[in-house]
Amino acid sequence: MxxxxxxxxxxxxxxxxxxxxxxxxxxxxxxxxxxxxxxxxxxxxxxxxxxxxxxxxxxxxxxxxxxxxxxxxxxxxxxxxxxxxxxxxxxxxxxxxxxxxxxxxxxxxxxxxxxxxxxxxxxxxxxxxxxxxxxxxxxxxxxxxxxxxxxxxxxxxxxxxxxxxxxTLDYDIVGSNLLPEKFTMKDLQNLYEAILGEKFRRNNFQRKMLSLNILDRHEKLFSGSANKAPYLYSFKKK
Amino acid sequence: MxxxxxxxxxxxxxxxxxxxxxxxxxxxxxxxxxxxxxxxxxxxxxxxxxxxxxxxxxxxxxxxxxxxxxxxxxxxxxxxxxxxxxxxxxxxxxxxxxxxxxxxxxxxxxxxxxxxxxxxxxxxxxxxxxxxxxxxxxxxxxxxxxxxxxxxxxxxxxxxxxxxxxxTLDYDIVGSNLLPEKFTMKDLQNLYEAILGEKFRRNNFQRKMLSLNILDRHEKLFSGSANKAPYLYSFKKK
DNA sequence: GCAAAAGTGTTCTCTGTACACCCATGC
DNA sequence: GCATGGGTGTACAGAGAACACTTTTGC
CATH class of the missing domain: 3.90.79.10 (Nucleoside Triphosphate Pyrophosphohydrolase)
Incomplete structure (x- = not known):
């Protein structure tokens, strides 16, 4: 128009x-x-x-x-x-x-x-x-x-x-719409840190997310870097 | 009009x-x-x-x-x-x-x-x-x-x-606008039970409200009934 | 082996919950 | 004294925070 x-x-x-x-x-x-x-x-x-x-x-x-x-x-x-x-x-x-x-x-x-x-x-x-x-x-x-x-x-x-x-933060809605299909726990953490403007402890954040029971764990992501490969996750389908 | x-x-x-x-x-x-x-x-x-x-x-x-x-x-x-x-x-x-x-x-x-x-x-x-x-x-x-x-x-x-x-419940705003100037802890509890549609324990509710540090305690209310007279409270002025 | 980052375990604190007990009041 | 309801103490459970430790990866 x-x-x-x-x-x-x-x-x-x-x-x-x-x-x-x-x-x-x-x-x-x-x-x-x-x-x-x-x-x-x-x-x-x-x-x-x-x-x-x-x-x-x-x-x-x-x-x-x-x-x-x-x-x-x-x-x-x-x-x-x-x-x-x-x-x-x-x-x-x-x-x-x-x-x-x-x-x-x-x-x-x-x-x-x-x-x-x-x-x-x-x-x-x-x-x-x-x-x-x-x-x-x-x-x-x-x-x-x-x-x-x-x-x-x-x-x-x-x-x-x-x-x-x-x-009104909803971990499921925000995460599944702003991230690609599969992502690492670090991606998820970075997202919530960016939105909320605060830092979280890596290990506590991981435990919190897993306890919500909204994630599926998939294969590991081998990035070629010299450290343990992180798992990939996706949000559970309803 | x-x-x-x-x-x-x-x-x-x-x-x-x-x-x-x-x-x-x-x-x-x-x-x-x-x-x-x-x-x-x-x-x-x-x-x-x-x-x-x-x-x-x-x-x-x-x-x-x-x-x-x-x-x-x-x-x-x-x-x-x-x-x-x-x-x-x-x-x-x-x-x-x-x-x-x-x-x-x-x-x-x-x-x-x-x-x-x-x-x-x-x-x-x-x-x-x-x-x-x-x-x-x-x-x-x-x-x-x-x-x-x-x-x-x-x-x-x-x-x-x-x-x-x-x-978006704000204890201060909701309470100070819906209750009269002075009220008992029971009044306050009844209000929040009515809004949220759930019951709370009398003693725990009291502790929670007092810990928020938004109330002033005043004289007791003698209602004539055969029991301990409750304190009156009001919301602190900003 | 070593550095880097992921994953897991443990402890401590704080909050919320459940239960118990004591206190004031009017009859 | 006694019933009634208000006020406070305490113990237990769960969530979150802070710390340590182990595991995996590529060099």
């Missing part, structure tokens, strides 16, 4: 949007997938609008698919952001419209304040393809603690999503 | 609303304050619409005030409900409009599907005044496990709010 087609669309709910914080795990740190408006030096999490007769969750999945081509993703709603100034600063729509010389009415819905519902997605970093979408943006992964200049209040949305992820 | 004034209002965000589940504690059980549309046999939690330029949290406070005259209330947002059929069943607006013979356009915003943001309020049961508001409804407290016929999907909203309350 082009910007012109977007602003001509009539059957969106006015002043309501969905934004998705996409978390991935790589290089022992928690990453987030951001889209860049390439004419602008602004990054954003993928977001969009809800059709008048569309389930909010369906809208979140659709928007995620349209803007990243990710399907069958774990998505969790976490908070509705309703500040009156939240779309005032770093508003890429206004800047793009101005750049393209498109004149739109001051009362057009895209110029109004939006309430946005935040969702987070958990995806396997190794399976994601980052690619430019119809808005001619580029995509890239960023460390959650080292974000670039963000559109709107997207930095606060990411923070709140991460906080929700931490508070 | 009358129903006619409501439907004539132009500066609400279309298809977005706020609903507040108001929790109170009485007779050792968790109660919820419901409003009744007196021409209909339908009960609802107080809800309303958001002005185009109003903070979502401010809207929640305003709606709560307009419909119950409660002020300075602890309010917590917990979830946005976005199902496409959520306003189809038990829709009091349509029934009231039909009863009053008010004809409105099928495309009028009040006939559309609404996404609603759920908040819960925690109030001291003894301080609340239940009274009919401008909609000529009546109000009453109900046990959360024994609800009457509810408008829209309000039963599910209450369930989800209660679930959120349980999961």
């Amino acid at each position: 082009t910007l012109q087609e977007l602003i001509d669309t009539k059957n969106f709910i006015n002043q309501l949007s969905v934004d998705c914080a996409i978390f991935g795990f790589h290089d022992n740190s928690l990453k987030i997938l951001l889209l860049k408006y390439h004419e602008l030096n602004l990054w954003a999490i993928p977001g969009g609008f809800i059709f008048e007769d569309e389930h909010l969750d369906d809208a979140a999945h659709r928007i995620l698919y349209e803007r990243t081509h990710l399907e069958d993703v774990y998505l969790q709603q976490f908070y509705a952001f309703g500040g009156i100034d939240r779309t005032e600063k770093n508003n890429p729509h206004r800047q793009l419209l101005a750049n393209k010389g498109i004149e739109i009415d001051k009362d057009h819905w895209i110029n109004k304040r939006f309430v946005t519902v935040g969702y987070y997605a958990l995806i396997d970093y190794t399976l994601s393809h980052t690619f430019p979408d119809a808005f001619n943006e580029t995509c890239a992964w960023f460390d959650v603690h080292d974000l670039p200049e963000m559109a709107f209040d997207h930095k606060e949305i990411i923070e709140k999503g991460l906080e929700h992820l931490r508070k | 009358t129903l006619q004034e409501l439907i004539d209002t132009k500066n609400f965000i279309n298809q977005l609303s706020v609903d507040c589940a108001i929790f109170g504690f009485h007779d050792n059980s968790l109660k919820i304050l419901l409003l009744k549309y007196h021409e209909l046999n339908l009960w609802a939690i107080p809800g309303g619409f958001i002005f185009e330029d109003e903070h979502l949290d401010d809207a929640a406070h305003r709606i709560l005030y307009e419909r119950t005259h409660l002020e300075d209330v602890y309010l917590q947002q917990f979830y946005a409900f976005g199902g496409i059929d959520r306003t189809e069943k038990n829709n009091p607006h349509r029934q009231l409009l039909a009863n009053k013979g008010i004809e409105i356009d099928k495309d009028h915003w009040i006939n559309k599907r609404f996404v609603t943001v759920g908040y819960y309020a925690l109030i001291d049961y003894t301080l609340s005044h239940t009274f009919p508001d401008a909609f000529n409804e009546t109000c009453a407290w109900f046990d959360v496990h024994d609800l009457p016929e509810m408008a829209f999907d309000h039963k599910e909203i209450i369930e989800k709010g209660l679930e959120h309350l349980r999961k």
Whole structure:
């Protein structure tokens, strides 16, 4: 959908949007997938609008698919952001419209304040393809603690999503969505240390995870390094 | 505001609303304050619409005030409900409009599907005044496990709010908002047993609460009964 | 054999639970 | 004194933290 087609669309709910914080795990740190408006030096999490007769969750999945081509993703709603100034600063729509010389009415819905519902997605970093979408943006992964200049209040949305992820931490859901099919205990530990921002004892962490009874142990991983080969694990299928 | 004034209002965000589940504690059980549309046999939690330029949290406070005259209330947002059929069943607006013979356009915003943001309020049961508001409804407290016929999907909203309350349970916030200024340890225990739906050992509960260091102990409460008088407690001021 | 990292064992502490006992109160 | 319910003590079990020890791997 082009910007012109977007602003001509009539059957969106006015002043309501969905934004998705996409978390991935790589290089022992928690990453987030951001889209860049390439004419602008602004990054954003993928977001969009809800059709008048569309389930909010369906809208979140659709928007995620349209803007990243990710399907069958774990998505969790976490908070509705309703500040009156939240779309005032770093508003890429206004800047793009101005750049393209498109004149739109001051009362057009895209110029109004939006309430946005935040969702987070958990995806396997190794399976994601980052690619430019119809808005001619580029995509890239960023460390959650080292974000670039963000559109709107997207930095606060990411923070709140991460906080929700931490508070409602489910070892099974988080691990099975953020790690590849098979992984070592060290991978798992690195993941939880990155999310929770604290270090654990190697041996105690291992015992804790095994006691949860959510892992299957597989063959050992021979990496060629001069030490004992770790077992590979996967999450048990339901 | 009358129903006619409501439907004539132009500066609400279309298809977005706020609903507040108001929790109170009485007779050792968790109660919820419901409003009744007196021409209909339908009960609802107080809800309303958001002005185009109003903070979502401010809207929640305003709606709560307009419909119950409660002020300075602890309010917590917990979830946005976005199902496409959520306003189809038990829709009091349509029934009231039909009863009053008010004809409105099928495309009028009040006939559309609404996404609603759920908040819960925690109030001291003894301080609340239940009274009919401008909609000529009546109000009453109900046990959360024994609800009457509810408008829209309000039963599910209450369930989800209660679930959120349980999961994010903060002894200080919940206790200091749901209990009167001074209370006995037994009152406190009854409150948490009602919320969590489980029984605790009297002595262990007491030790746990005292170890949290959030209570001040005051004089004893002489009730006239033939047993040791319990201490009164209050939550420490910050 | 040796270094490096994985895997397992053991002890200690803390929290939560279950049971027991004592204390205050009004009759 | 006695029944009733409040307050405190203590012992046991399980989880988590800190430490040590053994095993596996490639050089």
